[in-house]
Amino acid sequence: EVQLVESGGGLVQPGRSLKLSCVASGFTFSNYGMNWIRQAPGKGLEWVAYISSGSSYIYYAETVKGRFTISRDNAKNTLYLQMTSLRSEDTALYYCARPSNWGQGVMVTVSS
Amino acid sequence: DIQMTQSPSSLPASLGDRVTITCRASQDIGNYLRWFQQKPGKSPRLMIYGATNLAAGVPSRFSGSRSGSDYSLTINSLESEDMAIYYCLQHNEYPHTFGAGTKLELK
Numbered sequence: 655e656v657q658l659v660e661s662g663g664g665l666v667q668p669g670r671s672l673k674l675s676c677v678a679s680g681f682t683f684s685n686y687g688m689n690w691i692r693q694a695p696g697k698g699l700e701w702v703a704y705i706s707s708g709s710s711y712i713y714y715a716e717t718v719k720g721r722f723t724i725s726r727d728n729a730k731n732t733l734y735l736q737m738t739s740l741r742s743e744d745t746a747l748y749y750c751a752r753p754s755n756w757g758q759g760v761m762v763t764v765s766s
Numbered sequence: 767d768i769q770m771t772q773s774p775s776s777l778p779a780s781l782g783d784r785v786t787i788t789c790r791a792s793q794d795i796g797n798y799l800r801w802f803q804q805k806p807g808k809s810p811r812l813m814i815y816g817a818t819n820l821a822a823g824v825p826s827r828f829s830g831s832r833s834g835s836d837y838s839l840t841i842n843s844l845e846s847e848d849m850a851i852y853y854c855l856q857h858n859e860y861p862h863t864f865g866a867g868t869k870l871e872l873k
Binding site for chain 1: 802804811822855857860862863864867
């Protein structure tokens with residue numbers, strides 16, 4: 655069974671940093687490109703970032719470019735999202751996802 | 767960026783109805799279009815990929831179609847478990863972009 659389990663969320667002050675993790679199981683993680691997608695409370699879905707299977711290709715939404723860094727460790731079956739210079743508008747539920755499978759999401763709240 | 771204009775934003779319907787949700791792409795995206803279903807408090811679920819292909823485990827009453835730059839999700843014979851928010855996603859180019867969502871609810 656495919657599982658994606660996110661962690662690392664929480665309450666953080668504006669301007670601070672946070673690193674999310676997503677541990678994958680049930681499939682060959684190193685064969686798949688992975689995404690981070692977020693959803694602000696009561697709002698729609700927003701694609702955030704993508705990393706290819708071997709980390710050669712990385713793309714970001716303009717809203718996070720220069721502040722967020724996506725990475726992966728295929729030996730640990732883990733996807734990461736390093737978030738810096740956090741803003742209130744980054745408050746959202748962050749999902750780790752490949753097209754057909756999503757994690758349960760991890761909440762990030764940016765507030766003073 | 768490619769804009770995905772999704773309509774309607776809200777769709778009241780009755781059990782047994784046939785309903786259609788549409789996304790219009792601002793640029794050519796080929797068939798790089800997916801449909802997701804999201805129920806309250808749950809993660810999105812892939813329903814349709816490649817504009818017309820049913821994802822694994824999705825009931826056959828769901829179908830996807832394309833007419834030019836318009837992509838549609840149709841549900842035949844609506845059931846109570848289909849009440850949810852539906853999103854389209856273009857993945858032809860980065861940044862990937864979602865439609866704003868359609869809330870399907872009982873009339």
